[in-house]
Amino acid sequence: MSKNRFYKENFSAFIKENEKFFKTVESKFTHNFLELLKKKNPNIPITSQLKNEIENLYKSLFLEDYSSQNFKLNAIFILKERNVDIEDILNKVFLLLANAFIKYTLKEKNAIAKLKKLTSLFEFYIEYLIFHVNEEEFFTYHLPKELKEYYLTNKVLNLFNVYKGVPITHKTTILTLNEDRGYIEVEANSYQIIAAKFQKEIYLLEPTTNTTFKAYIDYVYPQRKVLKLTNIEKIQRNTPKRNYIRVQPSTDINVKIKKHKDIFTTKMYDISLKGMAVISDEKTVDIGDFVKLEFILEGYFFEMTAEVRSITKLNDSFRFHFYFEPTPSQERILEKYITKREKEIIKELHKYLKAEFIDV
Incomplete structure (x- = not known):
């Protein structure tokens, strides 16, 4: 049926x-x-x-x-x-x-x-x-053919996911592979187990050939520290590169996008020293557009020119990714905020770990 x-x-x-x-x-x-x-x-x-x-x-x-x-x-x-x-x-x-x-x-x-x-x-x-x-x-989902080879040879892979902007990596192997039902099970570390409850997208990287796979976390086994992955697809781009630490804000932050005479209000998704992602209900910009961004962070008013580098279509919204060059004073404020927020996020992760795992 x-x-x-x-x-x-x-x-x-x-x-x-x-x-x-x-x-x-x-x-x-x-x-x-x-x-x-x-x-x-x-x-x-x-x-x-x-x-x-x-x-x-x-x-x-x-x-x-x-x-x-x-x-x-x-x-x-x-x-x-x-x-x-x-x-x-x-x-x-x-x-x-x-x-x-x-x-x-x-x-x-x-x-x-x-x-x-x-x-x-x-x-x-x-x-x-x-x-x-x-x-x-x-269950006729097809697994990428490379995964079976990795499974049979016990190939070490890099497992990559994100918690509120902070990247988490772990060296792993494929523990179980089910071709009929189209899933694999991999070992994860404690931080990734926690992150999996908030972010279902995860990446596998074969480091020798730099081959990258995107997967969906279908099930979490906390005590075994194992993730069941489905909807696995080989992607052309590599695992997301992060030259700068990104963090998600602890509260909603409005970001105004000014494009010519139009003004759109969006929500900040995450921010780094050189860029930002925002969530918008509508597709109001295109890749390559140069726009003005306005927002308040830690009591400081920011206004900067930014380039739209990529656009991600979500279920009922869009995520715009911007690149910008902050002024020296803006960079100092951003650096201070990002460092503080990163510590808060890591502290939050530790709190979840203590609640989730008796042995931590």
Whole structure:
């Protein structure tokens, strides 16, 4: 069973049209799912990892970009292995969502038509999820051919991810490789385990040939210090190079972009001595544009000319990457802020480590 019906019936447009509702009930879905699970299967422990996987399932069904991502079924597989009646729980949790939707659309003229569409969507999801947890052939993801060679030869690779702008690297090997289901498992260090909870994108680098792979962190095994990686693709560019330390701000910082007579307000994503990334709801600039940036950092007003070096398309927004040359006085302020923020982030990592790992 494929996603053809999903696209044929234009479910994505329906979800987009009712995006506000699906965002509103996100936490209710997880809560109801766990409550039903506890009631039906009291012996199954409700771990933070299982809760995260249920949240990921909901996001992939109702909040993410359907054109490029697969539904994240890890929670379903975990429960199937524990002999949970998944269909019964899904029926009940979707029924509760339908009840909330009735209240949400009660005053709309086309409420009945929308409810029918929602019911049809839920029917599709139940059929799709139940079919694919019972159908091994569903897993046809192809791993890059190089990974099998690395696995068989126990090749040492560099594992790279980021926590709030601070890069974390670790030498690793592929512990498990499953070609049918399209995943590998690799060893990570404690810092990467923590970072994986906040940033799902990670990179593998084969240092001899400088071959780089981008992957998605599908599952975290904290005590084993192992990451399960899926959606692995070989990329042309190398692992992101960081000539300067980047840090994410601890609070929201507005950044005004001035392009000719137009002014756009964005949010700072991270900053370094020579550049900055911001998040914008709209694509307001192009690569190669020169713009003016204005923002306040640590009580200081910054105004500088910057070049747009790259643009990253996210699910529902854009990340613009700028390069700039600060004045000597601006550089001193930036250096002081970045050093302070880096220490705060590392301290925060240590705090998470102590809470997560008894032996740290």
